[in-house]
Amino acid sequence: MDNILQIKNITKEFPGVLALNNVSFDIRRGEVHALLGENGAGKSTLMKILSGVYKHDQGQIILNGREIQFNNPKEAQQAGISIIYQEFSLIPYLNAVENIFLGRELRNNGLLDKKRMKKEAQNLLDRLDVKIKLDIPVNELSVAEQQFIEIAKAISINDDILILDEPTATLTNKEIEVLFKLIKNLKKNGVTMIYISHHLEEVFQIGDRLTCLRDGEWVGTEKIEDLTQNHIIKMMVGRNIKNAYPVRKNKSISQENALEVKNLKRCDSDNFINFGLKKGEILGIAGLVGSGRTELARAIIGADKTESKEIIVDQHKTVINSPASALKAGIGLIPENRKSQGLILGLSIKNNISITSLDKILNKKIFLDKSKEKKKVVELIDNLKIKTPHMKQQVNNLSGGNQQKVVLAKWLGTDCKILIFDEPTRGIDVGAKVEIYKLMNDLVDAGISIIMISSELPEILGVSDRILVMHKGNIVANLINDNVSQEEIMYYATGGINYDRTS
Known part of the structure; x- marks a missing residue:
C-alpha cells in the first residue's frame, strides 16, 4: 500500500510553547489511521497544519508525492484534505442540501439550481448509506445526522483524506454503529481517514495503524493488530497506569444528607423526582442519552424552570431559581459542554x-x-x-x-460544598481522566459532596459510591455500588424492573 501523505520533521512553536517537535510519520492510501496522545500532545495542532489553519515552522508535508503548504483551509480542501471537528460548522437554520453546497451552490443561467443540488445531495447520502430528511433545518436533526451531513459535505468537495476529530463524543451506541459502518464504506471506496479518539476500544474496532504523539513529539507508528490496550496507554502517557480508578483511602460517608431534592417536576415532564446526596459521597447518575440526566442537573441549579421543586442544603430549605442562587447556596455545576x-x-x-x-x-x-x-x-x-x-x-x-x-x-x-460533574472526562485522555478522578477523591475527602453524571459505565462503576439510574426522565433504580454490573445498569436504563443478579 503506497503512502498518500508523508509528514516529515514538522515543528510548530507558539509563544512559550513548543507544540510539535520534529514529528515524522506517513499515512497509507485507503487506511484508517488513528492519531492518539494525551491532551496537549500536539494532535490538534498537527491536524490544523494539515487542514490549512496553521502553517508549520519547519519540516515538509508531502501529499501524493508533492510538497505542499496551505495558506488557508480552502486550499487544503481543494487539495483533497477535509476535517470534521467536534464542534460542527453547519448553519443551523439551513437544511442539509443548503449546508452541503454552502459557498459552492450549483447554478443554471445564474439562478440557484435547487433541484440539481438536492439530487446530488441525495446521491452523496446514498453513497454513504445514510437516510436524512433533506428539507428541514439541520438543528432539527440528531447530532449523528448533523455529523453525516458534515461528512457528505467533505466528500462532495473531495474524497482523498478525511480527518475525524473525536467523532463519537456526543453519539449514542446505536449512532456509533452507524458511523462505523459509514467509515467502513468510505474505506472501501478508497477514502483515507485520520481518526482522533480517546476511546481505545474504537481504535481497535476500525483502525489499521496508529501513530502516538507525546508532549509534541512522535512516539511510534504501529499496526493496531500488534498492540494491546496497555501498550497503547504506555505509549500515550509514558508509563503504565495500573489504577484507572484510584481508590479513596479514607472513605467516610455520613448518614446525613448534604443535599435533598424533593418533588422536582420539570415543565416538560410528568415525573416527580426525589433523592438525596449524602455528605462525603460520590453519587453517580447513569442513563441513556435523552434519559434526563443533564436536565435534572440544570433544574436543580435553577438553569431550567420547574413546576415544583424543594431543595434542602445541609438541613436547610433553600430557594434556588437561578445558577447565581445555586452558587450562593454552595452548589456548583461543571457543565457537559465546557466550551459553550x-x-x-x-x-x-x-x-x-x-x-x-x-x-x-x-x-x-x-x-x-x-x-x-x-x-x-x-x-x-x-x-x-x-x-x-x-x-x-x-x-x-x-x-x-x-x-x-x-x-x-x-x-x-x-465555597461550594456540592459539585455536580456532568460528563467530567468527555473528550480528555486517559492520563487526564485519572487526574480528574484523583481530584474528585480529594474533594470528597475535603468535605465536598459530588454528583457525577456519566455515559461511560466503567466510569460510573469505578468512581461512584452509589448509583441512580434514569429512564425517560425518572429515577428508576437506586443502587449501592457493591457487586453492581454494567449489565444491571443497562437493564434499568432501558426500562427493565427488578433485575435478578443471580440469573
Missing part, C-alpha cells in the same frame, strides 16, 4: 478562574486585589497541574483536558 457553558474562550485562564469568586478578591468590596487574585489562581493552576506557559494564556489555546481543569478551578475558588 463552562468557559469564556476569549478570556485568559486567570479571568476564567477568578470570575466566580470576585467577591473574595475585592478590597473594601470595590477594588480588585490583583495580588490576592494572582496568588489564588497560581495556587489552583499548580494544584490541578494545568499545563500553560502563564496564567494570562487564553483558554481557547489550551487542550481539552486543561480546559476542563480550568472549569474545575473556577468552582474550587468558591
Whole structure:
C-alpha cells in the first residue's frame, strides 16, 4: 500500500510553547489511521497544519508525492484534505442540501439550481448509506445526522483524506454503529481517514495503524493488530497506569444528607423526582442519552424552570431559581459542554478562574486585589497541574483536558460544598481522566459532596459510591455500588424492573 501523505520533521512553536517537535510519520492510501496522545500532545495542532489553519515552522508535508503548504483551509480542501471537528460548522437554520453546497451552490443561467443540488445531495447520502430528511433545518436533526451531513459535505468537495476529530463524543451506541459502518464504506471506496479518539476500544474496532504523539513529539507508528490496550496507554502517557480508578483511602460517608431534592417536576415532564446526596459521597447518575440526566442537573441549579421543586442544603430549605442562587447556596455545576457553558474562550485562564469568586478578591468590596487574585489562581493552576506557559494564556489555546481543569478551578475558588460533574472526562485522555478522578477523591475527602453524571459505565462503576439510574426522565433504580454490573445498569436504563443478579 503506497503512502498518500508523508509528514516529515514538522515543528510548530507558539509563544512559550513548543507544540510539535520534529514529528515524522506517513499515512497509507485507503487506511484508517488513528492519531492518539494525551491532551496537549500536539494532535490538534498537527491536524490544523494539515487542514490549512496553521502553517508549520519547519519540516515538509508531502501529499501524493508533492510538497505542499496551505495558506488557508480552502486550499487544503481543494487539495483533497477535509476535517470534521467536534464542534460542527453547519448553519443551523439551513437544511442539509443548503449546508452541503454552502459557498459552492450549483447554478443554471445564474439562478440557484435547487433541484440539481438536492439530487446530488441525495446521491452523496446514498453513497454513504445514510437516510436524512433533506428539507428541514439541520438543528432539527440528531447530532449523528448533523455529523453525516458534515461528512457528505467533505466528500462532495473531495474524497482523498478525511480527518475525524473525536467523532463519537456526543453519539449514542446505536449512532456509533452507524458511523462505523459509514467509515467502513468510505474505506472501501478508497477514502483515507485520520481518526482522533480517546476511546481505545474504537481504535481497535476500525483502525489499521496508529501513530502516538507525546508532549509534541512522535512516539511510534504501529499496526493496531500488534498492540494491546496497555501498550497503547504506555505509549500515550509514558508509563503504565495500573489504577484507572484510584481508590479513596479514607472513605467516610455520613448518614446525613448534604443535599435533598424533593418533588422536582420539570415543565416538560410528568415525573416527580426525589433523592438525596449524602455528605462525603460520590453519587453517580447513569442513563441513556435523552434519559434526563443533564436536565435534572440544570433544574436543580435553577438553569431550567420547574413546576415544583424543594431543595434542602445541609438541613436547610433553600430557594434556588437561578445558577447565581445555586452558587450562593454552595452548589456548583461543571457543565457537559465546557466550551459553550463552562468557559469564556476569549478570556485568559486567570479571568476564567477568578470570575466566580470576585467577591473574595475585592478590597473594601470595590477594588480588585490583583495580588490576592494572582496568588489564588497560581495556587489552583499548580494544584490541578494545568499545563500553560502563564496564567494570562487564553483558554481557547489550551487542550481539552486543561480546559476542563480550568472549569474545575473556577468552582474550587468558591465555597461550594456540592459539585455536580456532568460528563467530567468527555473528550480528555486517559492520563487526564485519572487526574480528574484523583481530584474528585480529594474533594470528597475535603468535605465536598459530588454528583457525577456519566455515559461511560466503567466510569460510573469505578468512581461512584452509589448509583441512580434514569429512564425517560425518572429515577428508576437506586443502587449501592457493591457487586453492581454494567449489565444491571443497562437493564434499568432501558426500562427493565427488578433485575435478578443471580440469573
